[in-house]
Amino acid sequence: MTGATRATSQGPERVEGRAKVTGTAPYAFEYPVTDPLYLHPLRAGIARGRIASIDTAAAERVDGVHTVLTHHNADALNPVGDPELAVLQSDGIDFRGQLVGAVVAETPEIAAHAAGLVDIRYERLPHDSEFRDDANIVYTPDADASPMLSPDLERGDVDTALAEATHTVDVTYTTPPEHHNPIEPHAVIATWDDDGLTLHDSNQGSHLVRDLLAPLVGLDKERISVIAPHVGGAFGSKGMPHGHVALTVLAARRTAGRPVKCALSRTQMFELVGYRPPTRQRVRLGADSDGRLTATEHDSLEQTSRFKQYAEQSASASREMYASPNRRVTNRLAALDVPAPTWMRAPGEASGMYALESAVDELAVRSGIDPIDLRLRNEPEVAPVSGLPFSSRNLVACLRQGAERFGWHERDPRPGTRREGDWFVGTGVAAASFPSLLFPGSLATIRHESDGKYRVEIGAADIGTGARTALTQLAAEGLEVPFEAVELRLGSTEQPNAGLAGGSAGTASWGSTVVDAVRAFRAEHGSDPGEGVETTAGAAGNPDLGKYAMNAYGAQFAEVRVHADTGEVRVPRMLGVFAAGRIVNPRTAHSQFLGGMTMGISMALHEHSVVDERFGHVVNHDLAGYHIASNADVGSIEVSWVDEHDPHVNPVGAKGIGEVGIVGTAAAVGNAAHHATGVRVRELPLTPDKFLR
Amino acid sequence: MKPFDYQRATDADSAIATVSRDPEARYIGGGTNLVDHMKLGITEPGKLVDITRLPYDSVESLPDGRVRIGATVRNSDLAAEPVIRQRYPVLAQALLSGASGQLRNLATTGGNLLQRTRCSYFQDVTTPCNKREPGSGCSALEGWNRHHAVLGASERCVATHPSDMAVALAALDADVLVAGPDGQRTVPVTELHRLPGDEPEQDTVLRHGELVTAVELPSLPFAVRSRYRKVRDRASYAFALVSVAAAVEVTDGDITDARIAFGGLAHKPWRATAAERALHGAPATEEAFRAAADAELAEAETLRDNEFKVPMTRNTLASVLRELTQQEGS
Ligand SMILES: Cc1cc2nc3c(=O)[nH]c(=O)nc-3n(C[C@H](O)[C@H](O)[C@H](O)COP(=O)(O)OP(=O)(O)OC[C@H]3O[C@@H](n4cnc5c(N)ncnc54)[C@H](O)[C@@H]3O)c2cc1C
Numbered sequence A: 001m002t003g004a005t006r007a008t009s010q011g012p013e014r015v016e017g018r019a020k021v022t023g024t025a026p027y028a029f030e031y032p033v034t035d036p037l038y039l040h041p042l043r044a045g046i047a048r049g050r051i052a053s054i055d056t057a058a059a060e061r062v063d064g065v066h067t068v069l070t071h072h073n074a075d076a077l078n079p080v081g082d083p084e085l086a087v088l089q090s091d092g093i094d095f096r097g098q099l100v101g102a103v104v105a106e107t108p109e110i111a112a113h114a115a116g117l118v119d120i121r122y123e124r125l126p127h128d129s130e131f132r133d134d135a136n137i138v139y140t141p142d143a144d145a146s147p148m149l150s151p152d153l154e155r156g157d158v159d160t161a162l163a164e165a166t167h168t169v170d171v172t173y174t175t176p177p178e179h180h181n182p183i184e185p186h187a188v189i190a191t192w193d194d195d196g197l198t199l200h201d202s203n204q205g206s207h208l209v210r211d212l213l214a215p216l217v218g219l220d221k222e223r224i225s226v227i228a229p230h231v232g233g234a235f236g237s238k239g240m241p242h243g244h245v246a247l248t249v250l251a252a253r254r255t256a257g258r259p260v261k262c263a264l265s266r267t268q269m270f271e272l273v274g275y276r277p278p279t280r281q282r283v284r285l286g287a288d289s290d291g292r293l294t295a296t297e298h299d300s301l302e303q304t305s306r307f308k309q310y311a312e313q314s315a316s317a318s319r320e321m322y323a324s325p326n327r328r329v330t331n332r333l334a335a336l337d338v339p340a341p342t343w344m345r346a347p348g349e350a351s352g353m354y355a356l357e358s359a360v361d362e363l364a365v366r367s368g369i370d371p372i373d374l375r376l377r378n379e380p381e382v383a384p385v386s387g388l389p390f391s392s393r394n395l396v397a398c399l400r401q402g403a404e405r406f407g408w409h410e411r412d413p414r415p416g417t418r419r420e421g422d423w424f425v426g427t428g429v430a431a432a433s434f435p436s437l438l439f440p441g442s443l444a445t446i447r448h449e450s451d452g453k454y455r456v457e458i459g460a461a462d463i464g465t466g467a468r469t470a471l472t473q474l475a476a477e478g479l480e481v482p483f484e485a486v487e488l489r490l491g492s493t494e495q496p497n498a499g500l501a502g503g504s505a506g507t508a509s510w511g512s513t514v515v516d517a518v519r520a521f522r523a524e525h526g527s528d529p530g531e532g533v534e535t536t537a538g539a540a541g542n543p544d545l546g547k548y549a550m551n552a553y554g555a556q557f558a559e560v561r562v563h564a565d566t567g568e569v570r571v572p573r574m575l576g577v578f579a580a581g582r583i584v585n586p587r588t589a590h591s592q593f594l595g596g597m598t599m600g601i602s603m604a605l606h607e608h609s610v611v612d613e614r615f616g617h618v619v620n621h622d623l624a625g626y627h628i629a630s631n632a633d634v635g636s637i638e639v640s641w642v643d644e645h646d647p648h649v650n651p652v653g654a655k656g657i658g659e660v661g662i663v664g665t666a667a668a669v670g671n672a673a674h675h676a677t678g679v680r681v682r683e684l685p686l687t688p689d690k691f692l693r
Numbered sequence B: 001m002k003p004f005d006y007q008r009a010t011d012a013d014s015a016i017a018t019v020s021r022d023p024e025a026r027y028i029g030g031g032t033n034l035v036d037h038m039k040l041g042i043t044e045p046g047k048l049v050d051i052t053r054l055p056y057d058s059v060e061s062l063p064d065g066r067v068r069i070g071a072t073v074r075n076s077d078l079a080a081e082p083v084i085r086q087r088y089p090v091l092a093q094a095l096l097s098g099a100s101g102q103l104r105n106l107a108t109t110g111g112n113l114l115q116r117t118r119c120s121y122f123q124d125v126t127t128p129c130n131k132r133e134p135g136s137g138c139s140a141l142e143g144w145n146r147h148h149a150v151l152g153a154s155e156r157c158v159a160t161h162p163s164d165m166a167v168a169l170a171a172l173d174a175d176v177l178v179a180g181p182d183g184q185r186t187v188p189v190t191e192l193h194r195l196p197g198d199e200p201e202q203d204t205v206l207r208h209g210e211l212v213t214a215v216e217l218p219s220l221p222f223a224v225r226s227r228y229r230k231v232r233d234r235a236s237y238a239f240a241l242v243s244v245a246a247a248v249e250v251t252d253g254d255i256t257d258a259r260i261a262f263g264g265l266a267h268k269p270w271r272a273t274a275a276e277r278a279l280h281g282a283p284a285t286e287e288a289f290r291a292a293a294d295a296e297l298a299e300a301e302t303l304r305d306n307e308f309k310v311p312m313t314r315n316t317l318a319s320v321l322r323e324l325t326q327q328e329g330s
């Protein structure tokens, strides 16, 4: 079982914890609605082409079937720039599993049975679903059109520096596609009646869902409400509404006000709600005899889909991490006939830092310099590319404190030399960094109910992170009232506009909004407000934005055992030390770091969506085939953080913590596996066959 | 999922009669495999006959030293049975290495033996599969075949049998007791499952309507020193990449008897007779263990993704034998 450090388990318990564990907190699919219908999606059986014919007669004859929707009878949707939402608008097929229709029936069983009776004939076109470095599919994404992407970077003369370096590393790493698999599958209930459209939807931002759907279906925003007070995990897969939401809305338009319920199956989630794209990353490092980097090159190739570009920047991990006078960073995309990738916990950083931090370890081995020492020697004074000062950067403290706690100084650097019984034993380290983001535009309403009780409303999302609890704390703190005196409502468009739960920016963005709204409330109503008075306000801008480089940091330590006969890999012990500004709620923050590291172990050892290029689909598309770390795979995980006061990041002083925990974990595990065995695996995940000898 | 009838059997004869005369009828034990298949559309029975109330839910020690395990004994209960834990540890270990606690609480002895392959293409009705749809082709042959067979496969099918329990039973020389419309028969567990050959749709030698009523273990005293080792892609809740069930008898440093079966390598639990022969009379040394593995694996044919199974099996067998013979010596 996982060992938590007691000291970090303080802080208010989750406000909704009791409701969740007693099963009374409703998730999207569980809302009591009257007389619902159930939707079963129809999915394309080919990866590219068009539907030649679709025969729904047999399905329509089944007792209890209400409607069968196809591109022939679906209503027109307005283009909103997201091809995933343009469901049933043509006969074209862009990826296997694409939504091509829906059966709506009185029970889920009838809908599923009838769906099996729909006869779809295709006109196939040749498809290409094989991720590879091939000029036919590779292109340079337009950085202006991709908010998550910086353009290629070239500083100094990398090639000369590499040629002249004392120590060099030139290595290529690959990471596979991974699927988020939150515990709550994607689900939505759509009701379209005289009042407009109501969605109970599992999402990371109800306002964003509304903002996209309103133009899509041509309804005024005011006539749409989206409700999601409890969300059972998301990891990015619920950041944008996916096709099933549009499909369910199309169906709800046909049912004369009867709600339509749709819950995706695990298998459908491997086709319809995004994934972390596979990458191939070449890292070249050059260092002088002291281990100081003279050249850093990171070239990343990532998969996208042909019908919808998704670009994240794995190579950008190498832009600001270490000092290096010469630097080249490039990001390329390979476009294929596959579902569209999307954000997945630390998009870019998780894959990119795996490659960079593994390469740094290889440089340490090559140069004979301790991997922690090597990192300390390459610590930049200011952000290397922008030249901006860091708002705060405590990577050094994380590494030092971690080394102390983990017992790093006792480490014998020689790989493959320690054995306990049948197991080779090793330890590894990796650094982590994640940008501290802030999404502007959120509003909060502060209302004095009576007797010193306050209600705070903000249309934010708690996807299991503890956001509701942290925001309650910040409001109580600002109002100078007890925690219990604040009732915080979030998750719905009934509350004022708030941005997405993403980019680890929740506490920063919504927290700043709550803090500033509380100030505005006090300014307007004073310290003894009347009953029922309220103020709605947003966050004042941050004057330090653009003046500082703002990132959270961390150091990940792992002990790894590899079985000498079978190659099985175990991670009995991990330690993560983080520097993430103010930790608002140690209890929930601890869970976030722990969860990130656990997911990192899973990424290191297991997660791999295996694509069969002949069909263009993920073959292991269920939780028996797609492995996520089980309890037995997770040993002791210790989490701690350094004291960090950052006056620049935002009024709360908090940096994001939801994602930095997964960054670097896989590298630490891989580095430890190398230390244990002497075998360097450069291809995730670290399955037993790769260590067999 | 197609609508179906459900009946709870109260006596074996009428259950057998019901299923035998209706090609669309099927027995259901714990349902942990069959119900999944119905949901996935792999099979669409018109009628389910629930056999879990039949009087096959006990484990009996017979006077001649054999042990009879009823077909509806749950996997969890069987693993906890003292006589199994003491006399046949390999079986208890195999059971406990399979699936999860919840699944084992439901899974029955008969159902476990007769569970079908986990081949991803078999489980996905949108891809060709000779086992599911004879003549449609084998998607695994040139597809994702990490979990597939290296022994005894055919061009038509390279699937593996997923049961851990069955591998232990194969090593133990268990018998399967079967009742059909024409009476009872006994099938050695090593002959229950077939190799795929030209008819991969036939998993076993059972005929439609035949009911597994029990499994019998021979006395086999040296099985007190037996071991099941399962190598998999995660520490629990995963099917075997490779597994080894073994019992050995060592006298004065030489191996005088050995029972070995492999899982994860073939369309059936693979009784390793060549390895057993190689070990017979051999000294308990690393060389002898590896030579035994090589004798069995000489015929192995690997596919794109499963080459590793050969060295993994060799190493795992050596590791298990090392452990068992050291244990024996001490
Ligand atoms: C996620 C998951 C993970 C798993 N992991 C493992 C694992 O690691 N190792 C492992 O060994 N197994 C594993 N299993 C499989 C599990 O062991 C089987 O599902 C279970 O043993 C089947 O038993 P049952 O009684 O539920 O069978 P059922 O589903 O009831 O029946 C299976 C088949 O046997 C037939 N049948 C049942 N009883 C009889 C009888 N007495 N006579 C004749 N026919 C009969 C049925 O008609 C059906 O065709 C896993 C299953 C799942 C879902």
Ligand code: SF4
Binding pocket: B117, B119, B120, B121, B122, B128, B129, B130, B131, B132, B137, B138, B139, B140, B141, B156, B157, B158, B159, B200
């Ligand atoms: S290996 Fe067997 S079960 Fe798998 S696809 Fe081929 S024929 Fe079907």
